Amino acid sequence: MPSVISISKLAKHYQVPEREAGLKAAAMGLIKRRYKNVKAVDEISFDIQPGEVVGFLGPNGAGKTTTLKMLSGLLHPTSGSTSVLGYEPAKRSHDFLRQITLVMGNRNQLSWDLPALDSFDLQRAIYSIPRDDFKRTRDEFIELLEVGDLVQKPVRNLSLGERMKMEIIGALLHKPKILFLDEPTLGLDVTMQKRIRTFVAEYNKRYGATVLLTSHYMADVEALCKRVVVIHHGKLLFDGDLSKLVEKFSAFKTVGFTANGSSADWSQYGDVVSVEGGRVTLRVPKEKTSAVTSRLLNELAVDDLTVETAPIEDVIESVFSVGKDIVE
């Protein structure tokens, strides 16, 4: 199947003014400005197939939002090529824009003082959605997100989570084929995050839409994305299955056991994470796990031995902290 999103050696550089702190430096800036070239996105390439839900990960400032903005036509790339549904996004052709949507968790586009229903009507006009289609989609989404009793309240009276649900409905009324979701669950509580997640999954299933999602909540990524693309300092670190990422980057496993009164120098088995009551937790390099567990079982009478893969948050953290040196 041909890919719906294809980017090749995509780069975006910014000229950022730079100066020392202080009044003198600020005054000098009036005369002569020093600029620094920042490579927000540095020659990244990947393809996304129709219907895929891809997690786009990276720490703050990694270039995720910049990439999403280039893909949605907001920013002109410095170099490289982008193709979304066969269009060049930066040209902002109306046919292209009609088929995509951009949701940003920290921005809202609904009219603050009006009920969401009125803003939905405006979306209908903007996207020239036929009235019947519009009503059907709107009611379908309202039902899926269970917001029937909220759509008539002014948006300013809604909670953050309720507002986000409305934002998502508003952003999807034209049934886009491509969803760029930038931190859609930012600041929401766990239940609300789950709700939004289920809705995105449902939308993807019903309409076969392609989703590119950034999130700092790994639960979002785990629940929705089979594949993840990781960037750091504008460079591509990893592109593949989430399970492969964990396998590749989780260098350690957590071994826990109950010591049963026996005491020893635990550090000879691995890094001691904690010793609480009789319970010992060690961090052991992945390749030594089996050796360590068999030693523990043989040499000491330990109980309740558990071996756990590091939580995905920790894996991601280690990916980011190691940085690009480990990219093959």
Added chain:
Amino acid sequence: MNGLRLAFNYLRIGIMNEFQYRANLYIQILQTFIALGTGLIGLNLVFSQTSELGGWNRTELLAVMGVFIMMGGIIRAAIQPNMERLMEEIRQGLLDFALTKPADAQLLISIREFRLWQLVDVITGLVVLGVALSQMNWLIGVWSVLAFFSALVMGAVMIYCFWLIVTSTAFWFVRVHEIANLFEGLYAAGRWPVGIYPTWLRMALTFIIPVAFAVTVPAEALTGRLSLQTWLGALALTITLFIASRALLKFGLKSYSGASA
């Protein structure tokens, strides 16, 4: 067609928004009457000393004042709020939503805001104009009315283009709010026909900030002063400004970098 429908929809939203803030209507009425009162006092003061100002008599100047109040209302209802929003969104990098819509970017950023209560000024201006016209002994023909309305539309478009050009510079200079204040100060000069000002100021009010075309020229049309040359000049300037402002906005959008999330 699509553009008109979109504009209508935004107008609807804008009006609904304004209905939420009833107090603004009363404040606006109060403001309008204070402005009208001081304007009339000023006019009376001038004509207690003289019977003519730069070739305009008292009733004709009342007509100028009517156009001035009306145009001010149009600017504050439909032009200024959109441009101020655009400035703010450029500065904070919030233009994203407008730019991801399948509609002409210029159209979209120009129709999103509407301040209904400013229409109090438009109505008041029309009343003042009506009073002035009824006091004139001059019969107004169809051509004068056509010339008046066309001059009014051209004037409004020129003011819009001026604002758009200034606002678009925000793509590079980021903070251009002070220019909004500057505009208000200079627009106030339109209260009098620009002909009474020294040449340098008259030039500035004609070609830099087109207050002359927005107020004096429509008033000239109604008082039988408008020449075909001026009308054609206004048309040419309107078209030029429109093309220039559109090009500048497009250029600015290219260098729009947004704010990171």
